Amino acid sequence: MSARRVARVQLDSPVPQLDRLFDYAIPHPLVSEVVPGVRVKVPLRSAGRMMEAYVIEVVADDGTERPLSSIEAVVSSMPVLPERLFTLARRVADRAAGSVSDVLRLAVPKRMVRAEKAWLAAPPPEAPVVVEAARVRADAVLAPYAGLVDTLDDGGRVAVDAPPHPSGDQPRGAWADLLAAAAVHTLARGRSAVLVVPDYRDQAQLMAALSELGPDEAVVRDDADQSGPARYAQYLRTLAPVPVIVVGRRSAVYAPAHDTGLVAIWDDGDSLLAEPLAPGVHARDAALVRQELEGSALVFAGHTRTTDVQRLVEVGYVRESATKRRTSPRVVLSATREGESRTARVPSSAFAAAREALAHGPVLVQVARPGYAPSLVCADCRRPARCAHCAGPLRAARPGATPVCAWCGRSAHAWTCGHCGSVKLRMASSGSERTADELGRAFPNTRVIVADGTHPVAEVDADPALVIATRGAEPLARGGYRAVILLDGDRMLQNEALRIGESCLRWWSNAAALAAPGAPVHLVGVAGPVARALATWTQPAYARAELVDRAPLRMPPAVRVASVEGHARSVDALLTELREAVPDLDALAVLGPVDTSAPPDTPTSRALVRFDYAHGRAVAEALRAGVIADALRARKSTKDKGPRPRNTLRVRLDLPEPDL
Known part of the structure; x- marks a missing residue:
């Protein structure tokens, strides 16, 4: 008799104590369908209901004959969560003391059955071909920037001062030509490019610049302006094992393009690139994590330089690139x-x-x-x-x-x-x-x-x-x-x-x-x-x-800032646990807590934590552990006594500025 197969799944739930992999037995009829990346339905005994989940890996049973619940059904046979995307989501969530399911909800669009069936029935896409004229034209646009081509080829990180003028008589900025040229140069090398912009107008300029270089079939949109089926079809296109150019807004930074060779962020100071939903990770920070994991080139381009990028330049993590002949308005x-x-x-x-x-x-x-x-x-x-x-x-x-x-x-x-x-x-x-x-x-x-x-x-x-x-x-x-x-x-x-x-x-x-x-x-x-x-x-x-x-005042981005808010007792307990877990924190690291309660609600408070980048991992782990512990305490205290209280702990890292 063959060994039992076990699927390790990530539940699609924002509940903090469920933010880990769970083991489920694979029923014999579903062995061939349950593969890494597919969506499945699994029972959650503690909640007494069915939940959707992603299969992360399939392993053989360890032989302990432990009791395991079985997967109920396979939602779709299409693997929509590749390993590279889960790894990125996990790393981003850990950095922000958040849940990986919240990140995946931003990265993976809702399933559309008709679009999926049409994709599975269509022939697989062919690898795009960049014509020689387009490649030469793209390299000519990149040539005035010192060392930019070498950075793209070597997978480096660079801050680029974009050309501050329109593109000839076209209704777009010359910056769009620059990013389009970098993407086409990367595509010509057989690798994908991901271009992230703040809004639809920037996206339209970039799409227009790419249409002049081509190939059009290699360009994929990633934005919420599309219909659900269209967006899901475009997402499936990025999963194909051929290079693409993804052009989208902040969530496009997670696009699981094949063999990504370039991630570019335009105008990272725009507030539209700051994710308002949990865990609230800025597209710039997600791009930095992605570049570290994948070894792709990373380009920050803009007419100005944010202090966040300038800090990276100052510490030598990002290099600068400007035109050999400077132009300005x-x-x-x-x-x-x-x-x-x-x-x-x-x-x-x-x-x-x-x-x-x-x-x-x-x-x-x-x-x-x-x-x-x-x-x-x-x-x-x-x-x-x-x-x-x-x-x-x-x-x-x-x-x-x-x-x-x-x-x-x-x-x-x-x-x-x-x-x-x-x-x-x-x-x-x-x-x-x-x-x-x-x-x-x-x-x-x-x-x-x-x-x-x-x-x-x-x-x-x-x-x-x-x-x-x-x-x-x-x-x-x-x-x-x-x-x-x-x-x-x-x-x-x-x-x-x-x-x-x-x-x-x-x-x-x-x-x-x-x-x-x-x-x-x-x-x-x-x-x-x-x-x-x-x-x-x-x-x-x-x-x-x-x-x-800002450095002597310990203001971001010289330091990282986290906010902690919730029930007053929970905030006090978390701050105490944080000081014990990270004893190296500065004596003035914690600002507050201050009372934020409004009668007749229960007492609530908010505090800020300022910490150096070297303490980032330890602080994030301590804050996340505190959130999980508080959620478990709340669940235990309200068991069989009605719904859970609304004001549980909320943690957010990398606030752009302190605001109590």
């Missing part, structure tokens, strides 16, 4: 001249530049906020105008309109200032619509286009127009804008966030890169280190200075 720091009103929103120099540029093409004006009047204040005491019902901020859709609360939506028909009793309101700032109204009157007979979250515009033509856009929503212009004016910079810098200077520099640099070569870029009313970095186009130097300033 023509940035002008505009301020009010003598005789001009200091309240003038657009100085005369910027106004004149816009008027001259409108004779040749479109002009971009970047503003801080959408809407007409993003904020209202009392006309007498200048206190912010608040709703009488919920204390929310009041907004005005147009001049003379009744103010409306941004929180509860109530109209403030008879508003009265709670501080001075005045009934008069004043617009404290101008949004995109008000700016368009004002500049439309200043430039009569000129087309005005508003681009913001309410009015998305992807592209404008080369005809003269004033384009008023909020940060991050700037449309692309064929051949680039003839002038760029950056307004509200002083207001943007007033934000209290730790990384606000870094963020402003990224917003302004990305907008400046939309200008045509030689076109003026006016930064209005801003001075200091951020303005100088933009004017001299020395963003890495600014990131280096920021890193130096």
Whole structure:
């Protein structure tokens, strides 16, 4: 009689105590179907129900004749979880003190039966062929970057300063041509490339650049904009044993492409690359883990340099690569001249530049906020105008309109200032619509286009127009804008966030890169280190200075920061266990805990833990062990007494900035 076969499975469950491999006996009729990577259904005796799981490995029984539950059924015969993806998910989850099932939920799309049947019935894809002309063209794009080709071939890590200009007369940035060339160069060597971008507009630019180099059949999309069947079919394409180019957003960093030779992250400072779902791992960190496991090349490209990447450069883990001949936009720091009103929103120099540029093409004006009047204040005491019902901020859709609360939506028909009793309101700032109204009157007979979250515009033509856009929503212009004016910079810098200077520099640099070569870029009313970095186009130097300033203050990314929140007793117990498990922690490593409870809920608190990178593994293991222990205690205390309490421990690592 043959030995019993045992499947080691990973349950599809976020429950922390179930985050490990479980052994199940394979019934004789399912021996041929249960292979590593397939989905199965298994009984969970402790919960008294069936659960889906992934088969990680199949082994022979160890001969102890231990009692094992049997696999109930095979959900699909398609192996959708290759070993390389599980290994990556496990390593990422361990680094973030999270569950591997949470990572797999991001990486593996939901099964679509029809798409799967169509894939299994179709002939296997053939290996793509890169024509010689495309390979030569790609290498020509890469040639100006010192050592970049060698880094791609050797599997190194590099931070690239992207070219800050459009791609000829095409409605895309030259950065897209650079990443597309790197991907085609990798594909020509018979290896896959994974390109990760923040949003759909960046993805569209990259797809357009790849379409000019080809081959189209090798390009795979990975994003949630596709239908469920289409996304699942694209995922199955990445599992085929032939090289591909995967272009997607943050979850694409886990794409299980065959023999990955390149992972590239565009604009890693964009908040869209930070995963909001547990365990909250940034695409940049997942890419670093993947590169370490697979030995592929890793490219961080952008118009600016985040302090996170700069730290890696400083320690020698990532090298720098810039063009041999440096190019940069023509940035002008505009301020009010003598005789001009200091309240003038657009100085005369910027106004004149816009008027001259409108004779040749479109002009971009970047503003801080959408809407007409993003904020209202009392006309007498200048206190912010608040709703009488919920204390929310009041907004005005147009001049003379009744103010409306941004929180509860109530109209403030008879508003009265709670501080001075005045009934008069004043617009404290101008949004995109008000700016368009004002500049439309200043430039009569000129087309005005508003681009913001309410009015998305992807592209404008080369005809003269004033384009008023909020940060991050700037449309692309064929051949680039003839002038760029950056307004509200002083207001943007007033934000209290730790990384606000870094963020402003990224917003302004990305907008400046939309200008045509030689076109003026006016930064209005801003001075200091951020303005100088933009004017001299020395963003890495600014990131280096920021890193130096944060190190003595023990602020990220000089150190890693974790948050712990939940029941007050659980938080205190976890912090005690953490200090015992990692005695080398600094005496000031823990900030808090602070009370976050709101009656009538049970007492809750939150604490921050700052620790050096050398202690990363020990801290993550201790925090994860504490979460599991707390979950087991909660289960034991509530057994047969109703549902588990809602406020169990929650842990999140690598916060971008401390915030108690």
